[in-house]
Structure formats: structure tokens, C-alpha cells
Amino acid sequence: MGKTTLAVNLALAMVRRGLKTLLFDADMGMANAHIFAGINPKHTVLDVLHGRLSGEEALMEGPNGLQMLCGPSGLTELADLGAEDLARVTGELDRLMGGFDAVVVDTGAGISRVVMEYLRIADEIVVVVTPDLASSLDAYGVIKVAREAKVSGSIHLLANLVENEDEVAGVCGRIIGCTERFLKFTPNTLGAVYRDRALHDANQARRPLMLSGLGADSARRIDKMIPCLIKKPDRQTAAEPWSRMGMLVTGLRTTLNHHPRFRSNLREGTHNEYANA
Numbered sequence: 001m002g003k004t005t006l007a008v009n010l011a012l013a014m015v016r017r018g019l020k021t022l023l024f025d026a027d028m029g030m031a032n033a034h035i036f037a038g039i040n041p042k043h044t045v046l047d048v049l050h051g052r053l054s055g056e057e058a059l060m061e062g063p064n065g066l067q068m069l070c071g072p073s074g075l076t077e078l079a080d081l082g083a084e085d086l087a088r089v090t091g092e093l094d095r096l097m098g099g100f101d102a103v104v105v106d107t108g109a110g111i112s113r114v115v116m117e118y119l120r121i122a123d124e125i126v127v128v129v130t131p132d133l134a135s136s137l138d139a140y141g142v143i144k145v146a147r148e149a150k151v152s153g154s155i156h157l158l159a160n161l162v163e164n165e166d167e168v169a170g171v172c173g174r175i176i177g178c179t180e181r182f183l184k185f186t187p188n189t190l191g192a193v194y195r196d197r198a199l200h201d202a203n204q205a206r207r208p209l210m211l212s213g214l215g216a217d218s219a220r221r222i223d224k225m226i227p228c229l230i231k232k233p234d235r236q237t238a239a240e241p242w243s244r245m246g247m248l249v250t251g252l253r254t255t256l257n258h259h260p261r262f263r264s265n266l267r268e269g270t271h272n273e274y275a276n277a
């Protein structure tokens with residue numbers, strides 16, 4: 001929980017650092033990044049899907065010049081895009097990426113085919129995890145699927161809605177214990193965002209904390225994560241000012257049983273591994 005909140009605020013933190021940033025709301029089932037960002041989009045990715053507009057034409061201006069490709073509100077039947085639609089959206093996104101320094105993708109919950117596709121194209125994958133057991137299981141699940149699919153992006157853990165350092169260590173430690181033991185892999189710990197009334201109130205007021213409450217603890221914590229996510233290019237080799245970056249913010253609810261491709265060893269395997277670690 002907290003994927004959209006973090007995606008919006010991380011994107012705004014990138015803008016503050018002078019990066020031309022795109023926030024793409026890839027949660028077709030429950031698109032709400034525009035709600036938290038405080039804009040009422042005239043166009044959405046639906047216009048792109050239906051061939052009415054190109055990706056560029058569907059871009060909306062968010063706060064501080066953040067560019068947004070918004071999702072359709074309340075259209076749950078689009079939660080799982082068909083292969084053709086998905087290819088169309090990822091194709092547009094791929095094209096759009098070239099014009100930005102940073103792209104933040106806010107995904108829906110679950111390891112669906114759609115989320116998997118974004119995992120593949122992201123350079124940085126941020127797995128949002130809360131102390132809730134179901135969330136930890138899901139986080140381990142997505143790391144496992146991502147590793148099995150040999151995604152090329154770096155995988156980060158972001159602990160959200162935590163109360164203290166012990167809780168951060170507990171939730172990250174347990175997941176990392178599992179990934180090291182069963183996947184021989186250690187995700188990077190990106191940082192933690194505590195349960196923060198200011199963050200929640202900012203969402204409710206539709207004025208992101210990164211605009212309205214820069215002094216708040218969570219705003220500082222979110223901003224501190226940016227250098228780890230944006231890699232400055234090697235001056236000798238890079239033609240562009242910044243290396244192309246796609247970032248995906250995800251946290252998961254387990255919806256694996258809808259997806260036979262991933263069902264095989266994951267659901268039981270994952271839960272057993274986690275339970276026995």
C-alpha cells in the first residue's frame with residue numbers, strides 16, 4: 001500500500017531536481033494518480049488505446065510541470081489489458097521515454113501480465129512493502145517472478161507505513177532473508193517512509209506533500225531516495241544528458257491465480273518459502 005502516493009511524490013521530487021519527468025498511471029483498474037496529483041485530466045491513456053490521440057497528445061500537465069499520462073477513472077474492465085492493447089501502450093510509452101529524463105510508472109496491484117511487462121521495461125523497480133504479512137509475501141512474490149523472468153532492472157525495496165526503525169529492519173530483513181536463501185539475490189533497500197499523517201492529508205487535499213509540505217519527515221525521506229534511482233550518465237559515453245530511466249513503483253496484492261503462466265510454482269512455492277524462512 002502506498003504505491004500511488006509514492007509514485008506521485010517521487011516523480012515530483014525528480015521534477016524538483018530539474019529532471020524532465022513523466023508519471024504514467026499504469027493502474028488501469030483503479031487509476032488515481034491524477035487524484036493525488038490534483039489534476040482533472042481531459043485526456044487519458046484510453047485515448048491512446050482507442051487510437052484517438054498519440055502518447056504526446058494525451059499528456060497532461062501536472063503540478064510544477066510534471067507531465068502525466070493519466071489512467072481512466074473507474075473503468076475496472078480495463079484492469080487486465082489484452083496483448084494487443086498492452087503492446088500499444090508499452091510501445092507508446094517506449095517512444096515517449098526518449099523525450100524524458102525520468103519516467104515513473106505507477107502500476108496496479110498484482111503480478112499480472114501487464115505489471116510483468118512494465119517490470120521488463122523498467123530500469124529501476126521499486127517494490128513497496130508494508131509491515132503487513134500479506135504485503136511482505138507479495139513483495140517476495142514479485143521479486144521472485146522478476147528474477148525468474150530475468151528482468152534487467154535493479155530491484156529496490158521501499159518500506160512504507162512503518163512506525164519505527166525496528167519495523168523497517170524487520171520487514172526488509174525478512175524479505176531479504178528469503179531472497180538470499182531461495183533466489184540467491186539481494187534487493188537494494190531504498191529507504192523507508194513512516195506512517196505520516198501529513199502524507200495522507202496531502203493526498204486528501206489533492207496537494208502532494210512534495211509541493212505542500214517539503215519539511216515533513218516523509219518528504220525528506222522520499223527526496224533522499226532520488227540519487228539512488230537516477231543514475232548520472234558516464235560523461236564519456238552518454239549521448240543524452242541523463243541515461244534513460246524507467247522506474248516502476250509496485251507493491252503487490254497476490255492475484256497470481258488469475259495468471260496460469262505464473263501460477264505453477266509461485267503461489268505455493270513462494271508462501272512456503274516465506275513461511276519457512
Ligand SMILES: Nc1ncnc2c1ncn2[C@@H]1O[C@H](COP(=O)(O)OP(=O)(O)O)[C@@H](O)[C@H]1O
Nearest residue numbers: 001002003004005161193194195196199200203
Ligand atoms: N506513509 C504513509 N502514511 C500515511 N498514509 C499513507 C502512507 N502511504 C499511503 N498512505 C495512505 O494509504 C492509502 C493508500 O495509498 P495509495 O498510495 O493509494 O496505495 P496504492 O496505490 O498502493 O493502492 C491512501 O489513503 C494514502 O493516503
Ligand SMILES: [Mg+2]
Nearest residue numbers: 003004027107
Ligand atoms: Mg495505486
